[in-house]
Amino acid sequence: MNSVPDTLCVLPKTPSYYSAAQICEKLDTTPFRCIIGVDRLDCMKKVSLNEADFAVFEAEDLLISADDVHLTDVLITHRIHASEQKKWEYGVVAVVSNKANISQLSDLKGKRLCHPGNNPFSANYDWSEVFSLYFENRVAPQLCDKGVSVEENRIKALAEFFGESCKAGVWAADPEIDAQLKSRYKSMCGLCDVPSVCSQRDKYWGRQGALYCLSDCLGDIAWSMLKDAKLHFSQVGVSVCEDVSLLCPDGSTKPLNSSDPCVWVTRPVPVIAAKRAKAEDIQKTLKQVLAMPDTPDDFIRLLESNVMVPPLELTPSLTPNDYLASAPGYLSANAMSICGQGARAVSVCVSTLQDKIKCDWLSSVARVYGLQPSLSCLYGADCLFSVANKSADVVIVDTDTLMPAVRDHNLKPLLVQLPIQLKKAKTVSAVVKTNSSFKKLSDLKGKKACFSSVDGMGWTSFTIKMQKTDSLEKVCPYTKAISKFFSEICVSKPSPDVYGYSNIKICPAEYNEISYDEGEIHELSYDDEAVAFQCLAIGGGDVAFISTDSIPQFLEHMKGNPEAEGLTVDSFRALCDSSSAKHECQLSWGSYSQVMVRDKILLSREEDVRSLFTGLNNLFGHINTPSTRTFNMFEKSNSLFDTSAYSSLESVQQRLEQIEDFLKKAKLRPDNYEIAVRSMNKCSTPSSASRVSLSLTTLLVFICLILRNNN
Numbered sequence: 001m002n003s004v005p006d007t008l009c010v011l012p013k014t015p016s017y018y019s020a021a022q023i024c025e026k027l028d029t030t031p032f033r034c035i036i037g038v039d040r041l042d043c044m045k046k047v048s049l050n051e052a053d054f055a056v057f058e059a060e061d062l063l064i065s066a067d068d069v070h071l072t073d074v075l076i077t078h079r080i081h082a083s084e085q086k087k088w089e090y091g092v093v094a095v096v097s098n099k100a101n102i103s104q105l106s107d108l109k110g111k112r113l114c115h116p117g118n119n120p121f122s123a124n125y126d127w128s129e130v131f132s133l134y135f136e137n138r139v140a141p142q143l144c145d146k147g148v149s150v151e152e153n154r155i156k157a158l159a160e161f162f163g164e165s166c167k168a169g170v171w172a173a174d175p176e177i178d179a180q181l182k183s184r185y186k187s188m189c190g191l192c193d194v195p196s197v198c199s200q201r202d203k204y205w206g207r208q209g210a211l212y213c214l215s216d217c218l219g220d221i222a223w224s225m226l227k228d229a230k231l232h233f234s235q236v237g238v239s240v241c242e243d244v245s246l247l248c249p250d251g252s253t254k255p256l257n258s259s260d261p262c263v264w265v266t267r268p269v270p271v272i273a274a275k276r277a278k279a280e281d282i283q284k285t286l287k288q289v290l291a292m293p294d295t296p297d298d299f300i301r302l303l304e305s306n307v308m309v310p311p312l313e314l315t316p317s318l319t320p321n322d323y324l325a326s327a328p329g330y331l332s333a334n335a336m337s338i339c340g341q342g343a344r345a346v347s348v349c350v351s352t353l354q355d356k357i358k359c360d361w362l363s364s365v366a367r368v369y370g371l372q373p374s375l376s377c378l379y380g381a382d383c384l385f386s387v388a389n390k391s392a393d394v395v396i397v398d399t400d401t402l403m404p405a406v407r408d409h410n411l412k413p414l415l416v417q418l419p420i421q422l423k424k425a426k427t428v429s430a431v432v433k434t435n436s437s438f439k440k441l442s443d444l445k446g447k448k449a450c451f452s453s454v455d456g457m458g459w460t461s462f463t464i465k466m467q468k469t470d471s472l473e474k475v476c477p478y479t480k481a482i483s484k485f486f487s488e489i490c491v492s493k494p495s496p497d498v499y500g501y502s503n504i505k506i507c508p509a510e511y512n513e514i515s516y517d518e519g520e521i522h523e524l525s526y527d528d529e530a531v532a533f534q535c536l537a538i539g540g541g542d543v544a545f546i547s548t549d550s551i552p553q554f555l556e557h558m559k560g561n562p563e564a565e566g567l568t569v570d571s572f573r574a575l576c577d578s579s580s581a582k583h584e585c586q587l588s589w590g591s592y593s594q595v596m597v598r599d600k601i602l603l604s605r606e607e608d609v610r611s612l613f614t615g616l617n618n619l620f621g622h623i624n625t626p627s628t629r630t631f632n633m634f635e636k637s638n639s640l641f642d643t644s645a646y647s648s649l650e651s652v653q654q655r656l657e658q659i660e661d662f663l664k665k666a667k668l669r670p671d672n673y674e675i676a677v678r679s680m681n682k683c684s685t686p687s688s689a690s691r692v693s694l695s696l697t698t699l700l701v702f703i704c705l706i707l708r709n710n711n
Contacts, residue, residue: 005031005033006031006032006033006053006054006278006281006282006285007033007034007044007051007052007053007054007243007647008032008033008034008035008052008053008054008055008302008303008529009034009035009036009037009042009046009047009051009052009054009055010034010035010036010037010043010055010056010302011036011037011038011039011040011043011629012036012038014192014301014302014304015079015304015626015629016301018298018301020034020036020302021034021036023299023301023302024036024298024302026296026298026299027296027299028297029294029295030289030295030296030299031285031289032285032289032299034302035051035052037052037055038630038635038637039144039628039630039632039635039638040055040056040057040058040061040629040630040631040636041061041361041365041628041630041631042593042637042660043055043057044057044061044064044065044071044074044273045071046656047073047273047274048073048274048275049069050125050275053274053275053278053282054077054272054273054274054275054278054282054304055272055273056080056206056270056271056272056304056430057270057271057272057273058270058629058630059089059267059268059269059270059324059327059330060365060368060369060627060630061630062076062271062273062323062324063266063320063324063334063368064364064368065320066319066320066321066324067364068364069313072319072320073272073275073276074274074276074279074319074320075273075275075276075279075317075318075319076272076277076314076317076318076319076320077271077272077273077274077279077282077283077286077313077314078271078272078283078311078312078313078322079269079271079311079312079313079314080269080270080271080272080287080303080304080305080311080312081269081270081305081309081570082269082309083309083312083610084314086269086440087269088266088267088269089266089267089268089270090225090226090266090267090416091225091226091227091261091265091266091267091328091457092131092135092223092224092225092226092263092264092265092266092267092329092413093223093224093225093226093229093246093247093261093262093263093264093266094135094221094222094223094224094246094247094248094264095151095211095214095221095222095223095224095229095244095245095246095247095256096220096221096222096244096245096246096247096253097214097217097219097220097221097241097243097244098243098245099220099241099243100220100242102221102247102253103221103251103252103253104251105138105139105247105249105251106251107251108139108161108162108220108221109161109162110162110163111162111163111220111221111223112162112164112165112191112218112219112220113158113162113163113165113166113167113219113220113221113222113223114165114166114191114204114209114210114211114213114214114218114219114221114222114223115120115132115158115165115166115167115168115188115210115222115223116132116205116207116209116210116222116223116224117166117167117168117169117200117202117206117207117209117210118284118330122704126299127207128267128369128370129369129370129372130333130334130368130369130370131264131265131267131333131370131701132223132334132370133154133338133370133372134264134265134329134332134333134336135223135264135265135279135331136154136157136158136263137336138249139161140157140160140161140162141157142154142156142157142339143156143157144339144344146344147604148604149172149177149339149593149604149605149607149608149611150339150344150372150373150608150611151171151172151372151607151608151611151682152172152181152604152607153339154339154372155167155171155181155183155185155188155495158185158188159185159187159188162187162188163187164187164190164191165187165188165189165190165191165219166189166190166191166192166198166204166205166210166213166218166219167188167189167198168187168189168192168198168199168200168202168204168205168209168211169198169199169200169202170199170200171206172607172610172611173607173611173613173615173658174607174610174658175613177603177607179529182198186473189568191204191213191218191219191371192204192205198419204218207224207225207228208228208232210222210224211224211228211229211232211233212224212232213243213503215233215240215241215242215244215638216234216240216241217240217241218264218379220398221247223619226261226263229244229256230256230257233256242495244256246258246261246262247262247612248262249262249264249329251266253689263328263329264329265328265329265330265332265333266324266327266328266329266330267327267330268323268327268330270304270325270698271314271323272303272311273285277591279317279491280317283313283317286311286313287313290310290311299640314481317428328663334367334368339372339373340372340373340374340608341373341374343372344373344374344608345373345375345376346373346375346376346393346394346608346609346612347376347377347378347393347639348375348376348377348378348391348392348393348394348395348396349378349379349380349383349386349387349391349392349394349395350377350378350379350380350381350396350640351379351381351382351383353379355640356377356379358638358639358640359375359640360377361378361631361638362375362377362616362620362631362633362638362640363375363376363377365619365627365630365631366612366615366616366619367622367628369619369630370610371612371615371616371619372611372612373608373611373612375612375616378391378392378451382391383395384397384401384404384405384408384409384411385409386410387409387596387597387598388409388410388411388598390598393597393601393605393609394595394609394613395411395596396593396594396595396596396640396641397593397594397596398592398593398596398642398644399426399456399457399458399590399591399592399593399673400452400455400456400457400493400528400676402457402590402594402673402677403455403456403460403677403680404455405594405596406677406678407455410598410599410600411596411597411598411599412596412597412598412599412659413594413595413596413598413615413659413674414595414596414606414609414610414613414655414658414659415594415595415610415614415617415656415659416591416594416595416656416657416659416662416674417591417592417594417634417641417642417654417656418591418592418595418654418655418656418657418662419592419653419654419655420653420654420655422665422669423593424549425589425590425591425592426457426547426589426590426591426592426642426673427547427548427586427589428457428458428461428547428586428587428588428589428637428673429545429546429547429548429550429574429575429585429586429587430444430462430543430545430574430575430585430587431533431536431543431544431545431546431548431551431572431573431574431575432536432542432543432545432572432573432574432575433536433571433572433573434570434571434572434573435571436512436542437465438542438543438575438578439575440575440577441462441465441471441575441576441577442466442469442471443575444485444486444542444543444575445471445485445486446485446486446487447486447487447542447543448486448487448488448489448490448540448541448542448543449486449488449489449490449542449543449544449545450489450490450492450507450531450532450533450535450536450539450541450543450544450545451489451490451491451532451544451545452491452492452493452528452531452532452545452546452664453493453495453528454479454491454493454495454497454498454504454530455492455495455497456493456528456547457544457545457588457590457673458532458587459482459545460673460676460677461545461587461588461671461673461676461678462482462545462587463478463481463482464588464676464680465577465587466485469577472484472485473483473485476683477683479497479498479501479504480501481683483501483503483504485505486503488502488503488505488506489501489504490505490506490507490535490539490541491504491505491506491507491533492506492507492528492529492531492532492535493528495505507531507532507534507535507539508539527644529546529547529550529644530550530554530557532544532545532546532687533546533550533551533554534554534558536572537554537555537558537564537567537572538558538561538563538564543575545587546572548572548631550644551569551572552569554565555567555568555569574586586671587671588672588673588676589669589671589672589673590666590672590673590674591662591673591674592641592642592654593641593642594659594674595609595613595656596611610658613656614656614658616633616656617633617655617656621631621633621634621635621654621656622653622655623653634653634654641654662674
């Protein structure tokens with residue numbers, strides 16, 4: 001065995017939720033060591049960059065690597081969960097009733113379909129969208145009507161080809177649109193147990209439900225996993241209509257229990273892949289280690305296997321593309337052209353090259369998991385402008401950008417990013433030093449304020465509070481009123497709105513350098529809220545408009561700075577509206593990020609965006625979902641969403657929620673930021689109101705004079 005240990009890239013948790021780090025500590029008896037990756041695509045990158053030697057991957061990971069020139073220098077060395085008899089994870093078949101007289105594909109026209117109800121909006125659904133789309137498009141190609149959503153195109157094609165059918169489950173992300181589609185295409189719910197509901201709870205929903213639909217003599221054809229169909233029709237007494245066959249892709253039929261069943265598409269088993277230069281050595285070493293009696297069972301778990309079915313060596317080793325090509329139908333299913341691609345793709349605008357890379361990764365994983373419509377990524381200097389002017393469909397903004405997006409560009413949020421526990425939502429407070437004399441917000445008049453940005457959450461929340469109490473001068477715009485309230489303002493983020501106001505300045509550049517280690521300063525990524533906090537802590541500010549939850553992490557970064565010596569969390573407090581100050585005082589609370597589109601977007605296009613991002617959230621946003629092991633879209637290194645609070649809230653799970661659902665909850669808790677932005681009055685002054693009133697009076701007098709002269 002090698003004297004230098006080979007490095008295995010593993011995920012933080014095994015599929016059975018064992019801690020990988022704890023298992024890795026026990027590998028002293030093996031010639032292997034671990035490196036922890038955030039997800040499987042991260043492990044693929046580590047193998048390609050020589051940071052790791054090998055790792056376990058799923059078929060979808062290999063499909064991405066086969067299309068990326070930077071990830072192709074790997075070879076498949078072993079198959080997982082496999083044997084000489086079991087070559088694939090599963091095969092998918094078309095099961096037909098022999099009474100339906102189906103002998104070729106064209107005979108399916110008008111027949112009754114039992115569909116498993118594939119559901120891209122369910123986090124734990126064990127069925128690939130790719131496979132359902134493959135069957136549907138082979139049998140009933142979509143017309144790709146531009147006037148309806150991508151999801152409606154799909155339902156419409158099935159409804160026009162098949163007769164009464166059952167495709168229970170969620171059809172659209174928006175419940176109202178889901179109900180409209182089910183009303184419009186009633187035939188696709190006609191065979192369901194409760195056609196008027198046609199939901200995920202229906203007797204004929206899911207993998208087993210589709211087979212019961214067939215065996216209960218309701219349907220003529222079911223789309224199913226081969227193993228499910230064999231098990232279902234082998235059970236005594238389960239089937240009334242048990243005389244069934246397999247319909248092959250060429251239109252011929254075979255018995256269900258054929259020794260050579262005709263599958264339409266197969267899903268390859270997971271594999272071990274290694275750096276090309278190391279592949280042969282790793283095969284030899286693994287063979288020796290797996291044969292050793294003292295090899296820890298935990299090591300087998302790291303390989304996502306078990307002692308009963310150890311990894312099966314692949315001879316010869318294959319490239320990812322060659323391995324996938326050996327799985328019948330798999331590459332064909334993933335290469336099929338469908339309506340949600342090309343011009344129907346949802347374009348997301350990003351403003352940094354780093355976000356463009358993240359977005360491209362998200363687009364790739366969405367594609368291999370069959371999400372529709374597809375996702376395209378555009379780089380733009382001003383994404384708010386790009387979306388407003390129809391150059392892009394979507395921009396993801398943090399909460400500090402919500403106000404200008406709504407007010408200046410007429411954008412609206414469709415989904416918001418939230419923690420699973422709403423009590424951990426983003427907050428902003430007026431934070432002052434504990435030993436200051438301030439008792440209420442109005443006491444801050446004439447003092448130095450520190451903001452993360454003009455029109456950001458802190459700025460706007462303070463403006464709304466002071467506007468309600470008539471504490472601001474009646475001048476417009478609000479920026480002018482705020483500048484008159486404070487003697488000096490430090491803003492973290494540059495903005496054209498500050499020009500012309502001598503007391504509003506961009507915070508000094510050194511505020512970006514907020515990490516200290518034994519006297520040495522280390523630059524961190526630019527954090528607007530951190531800059532505002534440092535302005536308060538050591539920059540002479542009297543108040544900073546930030547989240548109190550972030551203070552511990554900011555102080556941690558400032559350790560070693562002599563100016564911050566002695567500062568603790570107790571050195572700061574939140575200022576309340578009233579004189580009875582409390583540490584928990586908040587000016588407002590809200591979501592972390594928003595998925596925004598232009599206000600006048602077509603309803604069909606809006607549904608496309610909702611469907612795509614709901615699917616993204618459910619596949620790659622739920623921490624315990626198998627597909628999240630491929631790519632976690634809320635992980636810092638992957639995320640297009642706001643991750644600024646993750647250091648202090650690292651255990652907080654994130655999610656996307658429809659804006660309508662969020663606002664219903666938000667109304668139950670005072671001071672929600674999204675509601676405040678929607679209802680914020682347009683800036684006006686008494687003088688401007690008087691001028692409008694005077695103008696109207698003058699116009700009325702003028703009209704009266706004209707009418708009198710005409711008479």
